[in-house]
């Protein structure tokens with residue numbers, strides 16, 4: 102039985118070079134008080150001058166861009182195959198006239214990296230979302246022809262107005278038509294005010310633990326409420342972090358729709374598919390939730406045949422210098438083992454589902 106990691110990121114060297122040239126988020130730079138250590142600053146507000154430079158962003162080393170380190174990590178954690186994806190914020194920040202070419206370059210680079218590790222690496226491509234819709238659609242069709250690509254990674258901003266924007270219909274249509282899976286991943290979190298004036302004291306905990314999953318939950322709910330899956334009934338989406346909080350809040354979402362007078366009188370509830378239907382038909386969930394409690398909610402919502410193991414490497418490394426195995430990875434392994442008591446379904450989540458859904462045996 103293969104173990105497959107479907108949530109694992111890379112910044113290819115060309116992307117790292119791009120970040121090193123930039124002076125506003127996202128960027129990579131060193132600070133005067135620690136000139137030997139580059140820091141990766143990607144999240145909104147992460148370079149606030151009130152934060153000491155040594156805790157801005159995160160240290161970036163070769164584990165972020167050197168594929169040999171990814172393979173070593175896979176070997177160390179018994180991972181046979183990985184479906185790698187560019188990490189956030191992808192190409193969201195590029196000017197419209199640069200995005201198309203940048204996407205082609207990054208996607209070709211990532212496809213070539215996979216070719217060097219035949220059988221071990223596959224990838225989700227990146228879309229030039231700030232470019233014209235035609236450019237985005239062309240890249241979707243081009244990705245279909247790249248041997249190791251199995252879908253696309255997508256943030257929540259869409260073309261700038263979120264994922265309920267009707268202007269995205271040609272994008273959804275092209276992805277559905279070419280049978281490519283969307284890996285929906287957060288980046289922007291919640292407005293910083295919700296974290297409060299003491300947020301700096303808690304490092305990245307509030308945006309990563311709560312902002313990210315809520316961002317995903319809101320984005321996927323907006324897709325649902327705007328009827329994306331009523332129009333594109335075969336559009337498949339893999340949700341990061343076990344669906345954010347969607348499995349837990351799906352009942353509340355449906356109840357709020359049922360009790361909403363505005364949607365009733367506008368007729369936007371007529372013939373709509375319920376979140377439960379979409380969860381079991383169009384949505385896949387990763388198993389990157391670090392506890393069997395969240396994992397059981399994901400299984401209840403979508404089914405064990407739609408749940409896929411992931412690590413989020415190279416994020417969440419152990420902070421101790423002398424620890425080799427990653428706590429974050431072991432927490433996800435342990436959650437799967439506890440949730441399924443090691444029955445056959447554990448093997449499906451660890452690898453069989455990914456091989457089947459993403460055709461990793463072709």
Ligand code: URA
Pocket residue numbers: 110143144188189309413416417
């Ligand atoms: N932090 C990020 O910015 N991205 C991830 O994927 C995980 C943690």
Ligand code: ZN
Pocket residue numbers: 108110286341413
């Ligand atoms: Zn991630």
